Amino acid sequence: MDARDRSWDDERADTPEINVRVAHSARMYDYYLGGKTNFDADREAAANALRAFPSLFTTARENRGFLLRVVAELARRGVRQFLDIGTGIPVEGRNTHDAAQAVAPESRVVYVDNDPIVLAHARALLTGDPRGATAYIQADLRAPESIWADPALRATVDFTEPIAVLLIAIMHFVPDEQDPHGVLARLTGPLPAGSFLALSHVTHDFDPVGWAKLVSAYQEAGIPAQPRTGGEIEGLFPWPVLAPGVISVAQWNAPVGGSVPGAAEVSCYGGMARKP
Ligand SMILES: C[S@@+](CC[C@H](N)C(=O)[O-])C[C@H]1O[C@@H](n2cnc3c(N)ncnc32)[C@H](O)[C@@H]1O
Numbered sequence: 001m002d003a004r005d006r007s008w009d010d011e012r013a014d015t016p017e018i019n020v021r022v023a024h025s026a027r028m029y030d031y032y033l034g035g036k037t038n039f040d041a042d043r044e045a046a047a048n049a050l051r052a053f054p055s056l057f058t059t060a061r062e063n064r065g066f067l068l069r070v071v072a073e074l075a076r077r078g079v080r081q082f083l084d085i086g087t088g089i090p091v092e093g094r095n096t097h098d099a100a101q102a103v104a105p106e107s108r109v110v111y112v113d114n115d116p117i118v119l120a121h122a123r124a125l126l127t128g129d130p131r132g133a134t135a136y137i138q139a140d141l142r143a144p145e146s147i148w149a150d151p152a153l154r155a156t157v158d159f160t161e162p163i164a165v166l167l168i169a170i171m172h173f174v175p176d177e178q179d180p181h182g183v184l185a186r187l188t189g190p191l192p193a194g195s196f197l198a199l200s201h202v203t204h205d206f207d208p209v210g211w212a213k214l215v216s217a218y219q220e221a222g223i224p225a226q227p228r229t230g231g232e233i234e235g236l237f238p239w240p241v242l243a244p245g246v247i248s249v250a251q252w253n254a255p256v257g258g259s260v261p262g263a264a265e266v267s268c269y270g271g272m273a274r275k276p
Pocket of ligand 1: 140
């Protein structure tokens with residue numbers, strides 16, 4: 001169903017679980033990516049955010065590109081199990097299992113999001129290569145124990161083999177008062193040696209005033225958010241970051257010879273680390 005369709009029946013869509021009258025970060029991000037799973041409340045909040053930082057479309061597009069490149073790189077390094085937390089609304093042909101299974105069809109992916117709208121679209125995520133597997137869990141990053149204990153995860157993931165945890169454009173929704181370092185310690189503690197963490201995160205390094213306004217726009221929509229400096233983002237990794245370091249997502253493993261937008265325009269850093 002096309003969410004932009006004016007014939008869309010808000011009364012039916014507006015279940016206790018899925019409230020179309022309140023902006024959701026997943027649907028605002030879908031809007032930045034040019035998707036159709038967004039409603040008036042999401043687009044109004046997104047318009048306020050875009051007034052504060054007009055290149056958010058670029059940020060979203062480049063971040064999604066980073067997601068696909070980092071997953072492909074992890075698969076080339078031999079990783080066959082991925083835990084993608086903060087999945088977002090599926091993007092046709094541009095999801096974690098698409099990137100992983102293009103390199104290794106036997107890859108297994110567990111998706112996790114706490115937004116019921118993502119659950120409503122999860123079927124599109126569960127269509128991977130039959131030689132691999134995909135699963136979806138509705139859970140909250142801030143309760144990592146519930147993710148590790150979930151039967152769907154236990155059925156999909158082998159704890160004797162490395163696992164890549166993906167936190168792509170989600171940690172900026174865990175402000176300092178919600179103890180991001182504690183969350184990361186509890187999330188990464190159970191991982192076997194040789195596992196990876198890939199993370200991307202928006203930054204106010206280049207435009208502190210614009211990002212302060214953007215944070216206010218999200219807060220007004222009921223979504224707490226916190227951009228961080230490059231140093232703070234690097235400090236979220238519990239293990240040493242691998243080359244090329246924590247850099248603009250647009251530049252990370254960018255195709256040789258292509259032109260990429262500048263770091264300020266993107267204002268989002270990414271990197272990956274390996275558990276010793
Ligand atoms: C900006 S989107 C990123 C989507 C995708 N990872 C990407 O980078 O293309 C952030 C996603 O994180 C989810 N999210 C935010 N806070 C969360 C939490 N505490 N637990 C689980 N998911 C969360 C939102 O619902 C949304 O789908």
